[in-house]
Amino acid sequence: MATGRTHRPATRSRGIPEATVARLPLYLRALTALSERSVPTVSSEELAAAAGVNSAKLRKDFSYLGSYGTRGVGYDVEYLVYQISRELGLTQDWPVVIVGIGNLGAALANYGGFASRGFRVAALIDADAGMAGKPVAGIPVQHTDELEKIIQDDGVSIGVIATPAGAAQQVCDRLVAAGVTSILNFAPTVLNVPEGVDVRKVDLSIELQILAFHEQRKAGEEAAADTVVPPVAARKQPHSTDQGPDGDVPAVMQA
Amino acid sequence: MATGRTHRPATRSRGIPEATVARLPLYLRALTALSERSVPTVSSEELAAAAGVNSAKLRKDFSYLGSYGTRGVGYDVEYLVYQISRELGLTQDWPVVIVGIGNLGAALANYGGFASRGFRVAALIDADAGMAGKPVAGIPVQHTDELEKIIQDDGVSIGVIATPAGAAQQVCDRLVAAGVTSILNFAPTVLNVPEGVDVRKVDLSIELQILAFHEQRKAGEEAAADTVVPPVAARKQPHSTDQGPDGDVPAVMQA
DNA sequence: CCATCTTTGTGCACGCGTTCACAAAGACAT
DNA sequence: ATGTCTTTGTGAACGCGTGCACAAAGATGG
Numbered sequence: 207m208a209t210g211r212t213h214r215p216a217t218r219s220r221g222i223p224e225a226t227v228a229r230l231p232l233y234l235r236a237l238t239a240l241s242e243r244s245v246p247t248v249s250s251e252e253l254a255a256a257a258g259v260n261s262a263k264l265r266k267d268f269s270y271l272g273s274y275g276t277r278g279v280g281y282d283v284e285y286l287v288y289q290i291s292r293e294l295g296l297t298q299d300w301p302v303v304i305v306g307i308g309n310l311g312a313a314l315a316n317y318g319g320f321a322s323r324g325f326r327v328a329a330l331i332d333a334d335a336g337m338a339g340k341p342v343a344g345i346p347v348q349h350t351d352e353l354e355k356i357i358q359d360d361g362v363s364i365g366v367i368a369t370p371a372g373a374a375q376q377v378c379d380r381l382v383a384a385g386v387t388s389i390l391n392f393a394p395t396v397l398n399v400p401e402g403v404d405v406r407k408v409d410l411s412i413e414l415q416i417l418a419f420h421e422q423r424k425a426g427e428e429a430a431a432d433t434v435v436p437p438v439a440a441r442k443q444p445h446s447t448d449q450g451p452d453g454d455v456p457a458v459m460q461a
Numbered sequence: 462m463a464t465g466r467t468h469r470p471a472t473r474s475r476g477i478p479e480a481t482v483a484r485l486p487l488y489l490r491a492l493t494a495l496s497e498r499s500v501p502t503v504s505s506e507e508l509a510a511a512a513g514v515n516s517a518k519l520r521k522d523f524s525y526l527g528s529y530g531t532r533g534v535g536y537d538v539e540y541l542v543y544q545i546s547r548e549l550g551l552t553q554d555w556p557v558v559i560v561g562i563g564n565l566g567a568a569l570a571n572y573g574g575f576a577s578r579g580f581r582v583a584a585l586i587d588a589d590a591g592m593a594g595k596p597v598a599g600i601p602v603q604h605t606d607e608l609e610k611i612i613q614d615d616g617v618s619i620g621v622i623a624t625p626a627g628a629a630q631q632v633c634d635r636l637v638a639a640g641v642t643s644i645l646n647f648a649p650t651v652l653n654v655p656e657g658v659d660v661r662k663v664d665l666s667i668e669l670q671i672l673a674f675h676e677q678r679k680a681g682e683e684a685a686a687d688t689v690v691p692p693v694a695a696r697k698q699p700h701s702t703d704q705g706p707d708g709d710v711p712a713v714m715q716a
Numbered sequence: 717c718c719a720t721c722t723t724t725g726t727g728c729a730c731g732c733g734t735t736c737a738c739a740a741a742g743a744c745a746t
Numbered sequence: 747a748t749g750t751c752t753t754t755g756t757g758a759a760c761g762c763g764t765g766c767a768c769a770a771a772g773a774t775g776g
Contacts, residue, residue, distance in 0.1 A: 221678075225763060231670040235649065249723065258651040262726095262765055269725055277724040277771045294670050295677030302669070309568035316564050319649060319666035324673065363676055364669070387679060388672040394490065394574055396513040404675045406668050411574035413661050414557070414619070415486040415549050417643040418579065420659045421618055422550030424642060480733060504753065517735055524755055532741045532754040 222293070226267040232257045233264065234290045240283050249280035291324075301328035301362045303386075305377050306369030307337060307347050310392055314368060315343035328360045333373065350377075357384040364388045371395045378405075477548070481522040487512045488519065489545045495538050504535035546579075556583035556617045558641075560632050561624030562592060562602050565647055569623060570598035583615045588628065605632075612639040619643045626650045633660075 236256040240248055250268075254261035268274060268281070274289055275281045291297050302320070304311050307330050314320075315330055330347045332338075337347045348356065356362065365381040367374050367389060374393035381389060388404045391397055394412075397405050491511035495503055505523075509516035523529060523536070529544055530536045546552055557575070559566050562585050569575075570585055585602045587593075592602045603611065611617065620641040622629050629648035636644060643659045646652055649667075652660050 223763075227674050228667070228671055230674070231664075231667040232651075234670075235666075236651075250725095251723085256651070260765065262767090263763085265723090265725060266764085273725070275724055276773085278722045278773045280723070293674070295673040296670065298677075300669075300673055300676070309564065309571050313564035313568045314665065317665055320669070323666060323670060325669055364672055388676045390668050390672060396487075396491075396511070402679070404672060404679075406672060408663055408665075408668060409486075410569065410572055410663075411490075411578060412483070412486040413645050413663060414555075414575070414580055415489075415551065415578060416483055417619055417645060417659060417661060418550040418555050419482050419485075419548070421555070421643045422553075424657070424659075478733070505755095506753085515735070517737090518733090520753090520755065521734085528755070530754055531743085533743045533752045535753070 222270045226270055227294075229257070229259060229263075229267055230290050230294055232259070233267070234287065234294070234296075237283055237287045237290070241287055245283055247276075247280045247282055250275070253281065296324040298324060300325050300364055301360045302326065302364045302366060303329045303331060303353075303356060303362050303381075304366045304368060305331045305350075305353070305381070306367060306373070306393075307332040307342055308368065308370075311366075311368040312342050314366060314392075315345065325364075328362050329356045331356070333369075353380055354384040357381070357386060362386060364390070366390045366392070367397075368392045477525045481525055482549075484512070484514065484518075484522055485545050485549055487514070488522070489542065489549070489551075492538055492542045492545070496542055500538055502531075502535045502537055505530070508536065551579040553579060555580050555619055556615045557581065557619045557621060558584045558586060558608075558611060558617050558636075559621045559623060560586045560605075560608070560636070561622060561628070561648075562587040562597055563623065563625075566623040567597050569621060569647075570600065580619075583617050584611045586611070588624075608635055609639040612636070612641060617641060619645070621645045621647070622652075623647045 233253065236253055237248070239256070240253075250261045250265045254264040257264065265275075268286075271289055271293055274286055288297075302325050304314055304327060307315065311330065311332070315327060320327060327343070327345060329352075330342055330345050331350055331353055332347050333350045335349055338349045340347050357365075363386055365386040365388070367377055367381075369377055371393045374391065374395045375397060378389060378391070378397045378399060382399055382403055387402060389397065389399070389406070391405055391407045392409075394409055397407075399405055488508065491508055492503070494511070495508075505516045505520045509519040512519065520530075523541075526544060526548055529541055557580050559569055559582060562570070566585065566587070570582060575582060582598070582600060584607075585597055585600050586605055586608055587602050588605045590604055593604045595602050612620075618641055620636040620643070622632055622636075622644060624632055626648045629646065629650045630652060633644060633646070633652045633654060637654055637658055642657060644652065644654070644661070646660055646662045647664075649664055652662075654660055
């Protein structure tokens with residue numbers, strides 16, 4: 207295998223555009239679905255539709271990985287699944303610790319999408335001593351005191367913070383000090399991390415506020431339009447948003 | 462920009478760049494914290510640091526809202542809180558329905574960030590008849606059959622989908638048909654919606670995969686560097702990513 | 717073996733977003 | 747009032763991401 211790996215255009219120094227990296231998981235999901243239906247090949251047009259993106263964008267994205275398609279035919283599903291998985295680093299096992307086992311932490315622990323890809327929940331950690339030993343998603347919760355030991359013993363490099371905002375920075379510091387270099391933060395706080403550590407932020411409240419902004423704008427435009435265009439027709443076009451023309455929107459930002 | 466801004470080039474005279482809109486909630490949070498500490502004014506530099514962004518960016522962002530600062534002094538905290546809140550549409554009440562009350566749905570229902578801003582959980586909806594009436598976060602869960610009635614009675618325009626992937630599209634269709642025009646989707650699926658409906662997607666699995674990609678890259682570069690540069694110095698600069706230079710990365714995309 | 721048809725891969729242009737750098741504006745002291 | 751000092755607001759340059767449009771590549775059929 208790895209035949210197409212002949213020329214390695216820019217795999218390392220040049221790097222893949224961040225926007226492309228963010229879409230690879232999307233493609234991978236669509237491809238996995240096709241794979242399960244035993245579809246052998248897929249065209250950029252079809253795959254793009256399934257992933258909700260523009261086909262030209264998809265082709266360009268794939269071009270960064272190399273030339274894995276066959277003109278006149280399309281892409282080999284299985285091969286592409288493998289290539290993207292490898293590119294994303296999913297062919298190896300990533301132990302992950304989740305800190306803060308409240309409602310959200312439990313939800314994350316139970317989330318199937320973890321194990322399905324290369325991720326494995328190495329430990330669930332909570333500051334509440336009363337939770338210690340209690341199993342969540344089949345994994346016993348451990349106390350915060352064990353954090354450093356767990357991370358070092360299991361070689362954990364990815365941590366998920368699902369604590370209240372007040373505890374997030376402190377937990378983050380400990381994770382980083384213990385060796386974690388990638389953090390997924392669900393707490394509504396800006397985390398301060400040293401250079402070399404990646405932080406991605408998922409913020410519920412922010413997402414809703416962005417929706418509210420657009421919702422307000424739609425209401426305003428509709429009202430303005432109603433005073434001019436009474437007919438029912440042409441009522442739902444301000445702003446659009448379906449995936450046809452597609453629109454990626456930065457929503458979660460590095461913090 | 463965001464959403465498929467197919468036509469209508471400039472989002473009306475009142476066009477605030479999408480990237481700016483996405484940061485406003487960040488500023489608002491930092492400002493709220495300052496407000497609670499009774500800080501009267503704040504400079505762009507200070508506020509930018511608190512929000513984890515570049516100060517020039519922040520000033521430009523605010524310039525889209527108008528000139529709310531005083532040169533030589535900074536910005537009036539209270540005034541800015543109000544202006545941003547108004548711009549985001551948070552001065553009005555937004556009833557929200559959450560569909561799919563599993564672990565995640567429950568976590569969302571309990572999330573304090575909802576009520577704190579202009580959002581109000583109008584209803585919790587689940588397909589499991591056994592859950593009907595059971596209170597979650599003090600709100601009784603209602604059966605899916607009630608969905609349309611609830612949305613219309615309460616004038617709900619924002620819906621949150623926290624169902625399994627398989628049910629998401631169906632739920633989405635019903636929400637839209639009932640009048641919802643903004644959807645926050647937690648299910649790992651590309652939602653198909655008619656024009657005029659906004660969809661924002663939060664995908665756990667995708668976030669982790671992006672982290673894995675960077676993690677892999679860091680490991681690769683480190684290994685490569687070790688074979689060439691033994692010294693300990695200059696070891697943690699591949700990619701960086703802390704908030705100093707700041708790096709926003711599209712992670713959640715419209716679907 | 718040639719013609720035709722399909723689909724990829726990409727050069728190019730365009731527009732958005734970020735950042736720099738500085739003039740303008742106001743506060744404050746004298 | 748005048749000068750100095752601070753901080754905003756923004757013009758301009760630059761880089762990245764997107765999408766168009768097309769040539770190249772390969773399949774397919776005669």
